[in-house]
Amino acid sequence: MQIYLPIAEVSVNAYVLLGLGGIVGFMSGMFGVGGGFLITPLLFFIGIPPPIAVATGANQVVASSISGVLAHLRRRTVDFRMGIVLTISGLIGSTIGIYVFSKLSALGQVDLLIQLSYVVFLGFIGLLMLQESLRAMNRNRKMAKAGATAPRRAHEHLLVHRLPLKMKFRTSGLYISVIPPIAVGAFVGFLSAVMGVGGGFIMVPAMIYLLGMPTKVVVGTSLFQIIFTSAYTTVAHATTSFSVDMALALLLILGGVIGAQLGAQVALRLKAEQLRILLALLVLAVAAKIALELVLTPTEFYSLSVARS
């Protein structure tokens, strides 16, 4: 069934959009990532103009994140206090990011910057997560063989314990300085504005490895934070570049919210390490694809960009 998208001014198959939304929503519910780093390249691929893909992707991320958060809320796996700290700092970071983005656009080559930051950040984080989760899985396997339980690491002293302004995050079981979460939130907000994504793929590992939060809480809390950053991005795009396509968003959302619910259920049946391995592989796959695009000789050397009225 073909549908004409009013803002994108292209005609696409409605079922393809529902399917894309579903796949990305599934990832979102399963891993706690918004899915912006997946939806945006996929929309380019089916012929949606880039500015509309970026802005509408943000709108779809809002819906799937809300759906995912509600599922996590019932399981009490959302750390609100942490989520609010991350949201506030995230909005500050993305405001700075939007400013930097517009400065860089004026200089040209902003596309290259986006591609390179995708490759660097996705590649780095993917490798880090993969290595850590494989190690954790091996350790658990050995423990199981030896019949022992994993040692508690509750009193390991990370940097987050030494800094001042300590705050209690009960849901996460943490008593840490508020400075690292603020720094993480602001950095992710900044990157997401520059890269045009929600930033869950950076937020999730940062929460696990930098803040020491338990994986089960990380997913819900990350989604909670993503709702607000991507809502902010959506409104910013709608008011500055008129590039949010509501019809496109609606179809992606319908697929996405259902996918997110299914994803959240599947996540319950998987072990934390398995989830992290899968997310790491997904992140690496996207990084590899973008890296190849930069390195391999393209079939078409020319590209068009039409001035929009």
Place this chain on the structure above:
Amino acid sequence: MRFRPLLLALALTAPLPVGAQGDSETVVAGLSQNEVSITARFSGSEIMVYGAVKRYAPPPSAPPLEVIVTVEGPLAPVTVRKKNRRYGLWINTEAVEIDAAPSFYAVATTGLLSDVLSDTDDLRYKVTIPRAIRAVGIAGEAEDAPSFTDALIRIKAEQGAYKLSQNAVSLTQDTLIRTDVALPANLIEGTYKVRIFLTRGGRVIDMSENEIDVRKEGLERWLTNLAHNEPLAYGLLSLAIAALAGWGASEAFRTRRA
């Protein structure tokens, strides 16, 4: 008294030597529709272009009468970028700004374009695809500027936006003209210009121009207007839909499980 309007009409239409003076052949043309409405379910549209040749004298025996039909979408500036290898990466290094390129352009003819139209008249009437692109003064912008316009035409042709259909216009008994032009589903709003040329020996002897008004209708119209006139309300409405859908799906799954 009743005859007066008829007489007046006859008096006005009879001595009308339209087109190049001296030639006794003119074209009268029409379109199957002058308006195309883009609704949510819009999947392209077929426009029939028809016409007839009017004569005040017997037609010359040679060269043969030929017809060219062009349909041109709204013009817009286009930037063509070229990638080159730098430090092992493929990066956009060169760009050429083309003043105005039509969003859509279709040419249909009765014969081979090279036989039907001379270069001089192509230049004058901007009939063929390369001529329809207004790329004045691009030579200074890049080393190999013509390759950028070639690339524009190639990419647009691959997208189905630029089409040349030779032998696609039927001309019956040197009088009746008919061709069908398919407007693709990816249509941009605006005024589409339809031109019919009569040629003999590559020279244009008459031309007729019509317009197709392509507009968004219904929901498409409403959303476009809202997005441009009330962007904040539009953005907030998009968020409200997202929130409602997210909550709705969550509730639906909860009740199903319970």
